[in-house]
Amino acid sequence: MADLSTELCGIKLNNPLILASGIMGVTASSLANVVKNGAGAVTIKSIGPEERKGHPCPVITTWEAGMMNAVGLSNAGIDRGIEEIKKFKEMCDAPIIGSVFAFKQSLFGELTEKISTVNPDLIEINISCPNVESEAGTPFALDAKAAYSVTKHVKEKTKIPVIVKLSPNSLNIKEIAKECEKAGADAINMGNTLGPGLLINIETAKPILANKFGGISGPAIKPIALKRVWDVYEAVKIPIIGTGGVTNGRDAVEMLMAGATAVGLGTAVYSRGIDVFNKINDEIKGFMKKNNYKSIKEMIGKAHV
Amino acid sequence: MCDDHKTEQPTIVEILNIKDEAKDIKTFYFKYNLDAKPGQFFILWLPGINEKPFGVSYQDEDKFGATICKVGPFTDELFKLKKGDKIGIRGPYGTSFELKGKNIALVAGGYGVAPLSFLADEAIKKGIIVHFIYGAKTKKVLVNCDKKSKKCKVHYTTDDGTYGLKGFTTEKLKEILEKEKIDCIYTVGPEVMMKRVVELSDEFKVDCQLSLERYIKCGFGICGQCVVDDIGIRMCKEGPCIDKKLVKKISEFGKYKRDASGKKVEF
Numbered sequence: 001m002a003d004l005s006t007e008l009c010g011i012k013l014n015n016p017l018i019l020a021s022g023i024m025g026v027t028a029s030s031l032a033n034v035v036k037n038g039a040g041a042v043t044i045k046s047i048g049p050e051e052r053k054g055h056p057c058p059v060i061t062t063w064e065a066g067m068m069n070a071v072g073l074s075n076a077g078i079d080r081g082i083e084e085i086k087k088f089k090e091m092c093d094a095p096i097i098g099s100v101f102a103f104k105q106s107l108f109g110e111l112t113e114k115i116s117t118v119n120p121d122l123i124e125i126n127i128s129c130p131n132v133e134s135e136a137g138t139p140f141a142l143d144a145k146a147a148y149s150v151t152k153h154v155k156e157k158t159k160i161p162v163i164v165k166l167s168p169n170s171l172n173i174k175e176i177a178k179e180c181e182k183a184g185a186d187a188i189n190m191g192n193t194l195g196p197g198l199l200i201n202i203e204t205a206k207p208i209l210a211n212k213f214g215g216i217s218g219p220a221i222k223p224i225a226l227k228r229v230w231d232v233y234e235a236v237k238i239p240i241i242g243t244g245g246v247t248n249g250r251d252a253v254e255m256l257m258a259g260a261t262a263v264g265l266g267t268a269v270y271s272r273g274i275d276v277f278n279k280i281n282d283e284i285k286g287f288m289k290k291n292n293y294k295s296i297k298e299m300i301g302k303a304h305v
Numbered sequence: 306m307c308d309d310h311k312t313e314q315p316t317i318v319e320i321l322n323i324k325d326e327a328k329d330i331k332t333f334y335f336k337y338n339l340d341a342k343p344g345q346f347f348i349l350w351l352p353g354i355n356e357k358p359f360g361v362s363y364q365d366e367d368k369f370g371a372t373i374c375k376v377g378p379f380t381d382e383l384f385k386l387k388k389g390d391k392i393g394i395r396g397p398y399g400t401s402f403e404l405k406g407k408n409i410a411l412v413a414g415g416y417g418v419a420p421l422s423f424l425a426d427e428a429i430k431k432g433i434i435v436h437f438i439y440g441a442k443t444k445k446v447l448v449n450c451d452k453k454s455k456k457c458k459v460h461y462t463t464d465d466g467t468y469g470l471k472g473f474t475t476e477k478l479k480e481i482l483e484k485e486k487i488d489c490i491y492t493v494g495p496e497v498m499m500k501r502v503v504e505l506s507d508e509f510k511v512d513c514q515l516s517l518e519r520y521i522k523c524g525f526g527i528c529g530q531c532v533v534d535d536i537g538i539r540m541c542k543e544g545p546c547i548d549k550k551l552v553k554k555i556s557e558f559g560k561y562k563r564d565a566s567g568k569k570v571e572f
Contacts, residue, residue, distance in 0.1 A: 024528075024539075057348075058523075060522070061313055077566070201314065269526070
């Protein structure tokens with residue numbers, strides 16, 4: 001029997017598929033429903049210090065090769081956010097990743113302290129959102145020193161394992177990942193959306209997204225995401241969540257073989273429905289059976305050898 | 306990428322006609338075969354401004370209509386538009402009402418009249434007898450939804466008695482349920498009203514379907530903004546039209562909804 005379980009920072013996942021932050025992640029009820037549909041773990045939509053309504057709509061659009069979004073980090077604020085995590089833990093046994101975002105290092109620390117009080121299994125620091133540059137400036141994830149500094153600061157505030165979510169935009173991703181590891185990061189999520197990009201409605205000569213630009217996800221970015229995971233795997237020893245363009249079982253196995261310990265899913269919920277987790281798990285299992293793999297572990301980083 | 310839609314990008318359509326219905330209420334007719342089923346919604350894009358979901362109040366082969374009330378900055382901009390202007394639409398999205406039986410009751414409160422007017426048209430086409438109960442606060446904001454068919458009788462109610470019966474739609478519904486054998490009740494409107502409609506449907510052992518409005522951002526089931534507690538289903542995808550069996554599993558029904566940030570807002 002093919003064993004789909006994997007382990008991330010000492011946390012056991014029944015299967016390697018993790019709901020990525022920002023998708024179906026506003027409430028505990030929604031996250032629990034995603035678990036029912038087969039996710040091995042779920043990530044809450046990134047929580048910030050205060051309530052934010054996000055950008056005007058459209059916040060998400062699609063084209064033939066993927067999706068583009070600029071939701072603008074809408075969230076109900078940390079105090080309400082931690083209530084949802086608490087509720088999820090009452091509803092569901094699957095691991096939950098508490099994701100936080102801020103525009104200042106000290107705020108990342110405060111949010112981490114607060115979110116730790118409700119004991120998410122893992123904490124993800126989202127230092128790579130590409131959609132709020134006007135407010136936030138260059139994301140921490142694009143600068144090795146800033147990434148080191150924020151990771152170190154956050155690590156001092158919690159005992160819960162910390163995942164740092166990096167950006168596929170970084171060309172020096174090896175250096176950035178190494179700095180995060182040095183600062184004590186327990187895992188890397190590689191990574192956020194690529195871009196931002198632009199799509200224009202030609203009849204009206206207007207950008208489609210209200211924010212004009214948005215982060216790109218879906219099949220279009222898969223080869224880039226795979227290369228970034230590959231590079232990070234070569235640079236660090238800590239585990240990697242490979243996120244970007246995974247739509248089917250083959251894509252997921254590619255991520256594992258590039259070096260991911262677990263695989264993030266987001267846009268695939270759109271292209272294949274909310275039960276995409278069950279579907280991809282079946283596809284991975286089918287592949288493993290056909291190719292004599294007994295466990296996920298056997299495939300992690302296999303393409304490097 | 307998904308179902309019938311190649312992408313979720315807006316299609317640009319022309320405003321064919323705009324009809325004044327009541328104070329701050331207009332029906333916009335668009336030249337487009339939307340192919341929606343009653344109860345489904347579409348998303349209207351004002352390029353560079355914003356985008357909002359609306360119900361369909363009228364549809365034929367080459368056009369459809371949306372009856373819209375001016376309530377805020379988005380509709381302020383929409384109401385400035387004229388015949389011939391262009392806007393973007395995407396959809397139709399969501400679940401629809403399912404017509405059941407030969408004798409039905411529709412209960413509309415306020416703007417809920419729009420999707421139920423479309424449902425009444427479809428029911429009449431199928432030869433179903435329709436008891437259409439429609440309540441508004443006062444005559445000024447009441448839309449005429451008389452149908453040309455003898456199969457459909459509209460019962461108007463206003464809170465202040467300025468038009469039709471003075472009182473609530475649910476009182477009229479009870480009266481009809483006491484006299485008639487109704488096969489199914491369809492309701493759209495304020496949740497407090499719909500809750501009472503569901504209670505009456507239980508009392509008289511009648512099927513009931515309703516439309517549950519939640520804050521919709523993407524419309525195609527990915528952002529999670531319109532998910533309801535505790536069953537975690539999306540009102541843009543598994544809703545907005547649901548039957549009463551399902552609504553009873555929704556713990557927030559009649560109690561609260563969430564705003565653009567995800568914060569709970571009590572009714």
